[in-house]
Amino acid sequence: MINSIDLKLTAVSTDIKRIGAGALVLGVVKGTDGPVLVASPFSAKVTDTLQDSLAALNITGAADELVRLPAVAETKAQLLAFAGLGSFEESTLTEEALRRAAGSATRQLKGVSTVLFALPAATLEQASAVAEGIALGAYSFNSHRSTPETKSPLGEAIIATAASADKGLTAALKRAAILGRAVRATRDLVNVAPNVLYPETFAQEVKDSVKNQPLKVTVFDEKKLDKDGYGGLMGVGGGSVRKPRMVKIEYTPAKATKHLALVGKGITFDTGGISIKPAANMHAMKCDMAGAATVFQSIVAMAELALPIKVTGWLCLAENMPGGGATRPGDVISIFGGKTVEVLNTDAEGRLVMADGLVAASAEKPDALIDVATLTGAQMVALGLRTAGVMGDSVLRDAVVTAANKAGEAAWGMPLPEELRPSIDSQVADLANIGERMGGMMTAAVFLNEFVGEVNGTKIPWAHVDIAGPAFNEQAPYGYTHKNGTGSSVRTLVALAEEMSSAR
Template identity: 85%
Template sequence: MINSIDLKLTAVSTDIKRLGADALVLGVVKGTDGPVLVASPFSAKVTDSLQASLSALNVTGAADELVRFPAGDETKARILVLAGLGSHEESTLTTEALRRGAGSAARQLAGLSTVVFALPAATPEQAAAVAEGVALGAYHFNSHRSTPAAKLPLTEAVIATAASADPDLPAALKRAAILGRAVRATRDLVNVAPNVLYPASFAQEVKDSTKGLPLKVTILDEKKLEKDGYGGLMGVGGGSERKPRMVKIQYAPAKAGKHLALVGKGITFDTGGISIKPAAGMHAMKCDMAGAATIFQAIVAIAELGLPITVTGWLCLAENMPGGASTRPGDVITMLGGKTVEVLNTDAEGRLVMADGLVAASAEKPDALIDVATLTGAQMVALGLRTAGVMGDETLRNAVVSAAEKAGETAWAMPMPEELRPTIDSQVADLANIGERMGGMMTAAVFLNEFVGEANGTKIPWAHMDIAGPAFNEQAAYGYTHKNGTGSSVRTLVALAEEMASAK
């Protein structure tokens, strides 16, 4: 299932005249006075000539713009590529602008093998941003085709940088490669057809693909889930012939300081159950396991980076199908830990499986607990298709948003208004699984909050990430983001783990 190509990332100095490649990528910004060629590795004379030609070539520098033409004698690359970096001045280019520009070029240069990227990269941080962008952009999902695609992704990228001799660069490039691989693997899992990826096969993929890594994988099947009282998972997944699973992934290095617990929603296909969804667009509900895929690959990346932090992941895997054994609207189920929930709508199923995961994770009393889920359509109504909503403990919530900003992802802190709690009261059980329709993203968070446990008499710091929009892109590709699975929030979780590991 995880089938992405291996990408070789290397760095060289900016003296690239003798460096052969399929293409050489240069950057152009959309300045206030027109397009400007930036960080040219060529002589002043050649650079001036190229700059003067930009208008004739219809180059604007807009983001995602890519203009190719035959290379001249100044380089051994076969073609010269001008990549738009967006509306910036060269001196104010952000690492995310470099990441997106490099990723867009890598995405659009599929079919080539080796490409040199001569974008602004004077520091290890900038070089790493270019490398990471390439690693995110060089992707293609090819698992279900009878013959390989005609244009496969890049297999080798060379980063031209003035920091090529900096001792910090090798580690920065390694991190970029690891993050890129983790995001591509997450996309693979999200893009796989739901008749191929279901709870048992997902669990087996986790076990098989982590061999050789310092990770312990424990799989709870339906018999164990029933015995131990995982009522949310069994209630949601009981109607399918493909029974639910809980997968626990543990990374516990010897010198770990803090303990981070991650819970991921893994609904491998969501029909809505008895409260069935409309047929139009239902095929995209294979993406409802993106939260589980995200935390799975974030933990793999954390292990590959060797971060000194204990991380435990809980993948809550189920298929939500209508059937004779399905949960009905009006049923009352008993969750892990004993709380009862009246199910008013079987399409509000994600919060039920996540509740079991939160209870299980809380029992280990971690220092921080984060859940990631494609949970509500209300998230997209509130924040659009590219911005994750983050709710929960204010300090941890803000740390997640800060980590997202550092990683180049978009997240927004949202409240959990106290007036929403009474709306999930039930007439017959401890809670109802739906409440106030308006502000539904926040209502779902209020429900999840009921299942977060305590450590030493104090509620465990918890944050909830709703990635319903950012996890799956049904619109045109942009930057390093392809259509369908995006791998959203993997980099945010890794950045947060790095912050926690380095904190005193």
């Protein structure tokens, strides 16, 4: 299922005259007076000639623009590729702009085996951003094709940078490669057809793919889940012939001083159950396991980076189908730990399996608890298709948003209004699984909050990340983001773990 490419990332100085490549990528910004070629590795004469040609060739510097030209005498590259960096002055270019331009060029240069990147990369941070963009852009999904695409993703990237002698560059390139591989693997899992990826096969994929990693994997099958009272998973998965699973992933480095717990929603296909969804676009509901894939690959990346922090992941895997054993509207189920929930809508299923995971994770008394889920359509109504909503403990919530901003992923902190809590009261059980429709993203988070545990009478710091929009891109590709699975929030979780492990 996971077919991540082997991408080679290296760096050289800005003297590139003798370096051969299939293409040389140059950066163009959309200046106030027209397009401007930036960080040119060529002589002043050649640079001026290229600069004078930009407007005549309709090169604007707009983001996602890529224009190919024959190579010039001062390079051994076979062609030049002018990549748009967007509306920036060279001095104000952001790392995310570089990340997106490098990723966009990589994505559009599929079929070219080796590419030399001469984008603005004067500092270690800029070179790292370019490397990350390349690693995120080099992707394709061919698992279900009888004949793979003829154009393969980029296999080797060379980054021209003034920071080539920086002692931290080797580690930065390694980190970029690890992050890229984790994001691409997450995309693979999201893109796999639901008749291939379901709870049992997802659990097996986790076990098989981490055999060489310092990770411990425990799989709870339906017998274990039923015996121990995981009523959320058993209730949601009851209508399917493919029974639910809980997968626990443990990364426990010797010198860890903090414990981060991660819970991921893994609904491998969501029909809505008895409260069935409309047929239109239901095929995209294979992406409803993106939270579990994100948690899984984030932990793999943390282990590969050898971060000094204990991380435990809980993947809540079920298929929501309207079979004879399916939960009915009006049924009452008992979540792991004993709290009861009246199911008023079986299409509000993600919060039920996540409740099981939150209780289980809380029992181990972590220092911080984060759940990631494609949880509500209301998230997209509130924040659009590219921005994740983050709710929960204000300190941890803000730390997650800060980590997302650092990683280049869009996230926005949202409140948990106290007036929403009464709306999930039930007349027959402890809680109902739906409540106030207005602000539904926050209502779902208020429900999840009921299952976050305490340590010595104090609530465990918790944050809920709703990635319903950002996890799956049904529109045109952009930057380093391809169509379908995106790998959203992997980089955010890794950045947060790095920050937690370095804080004293």
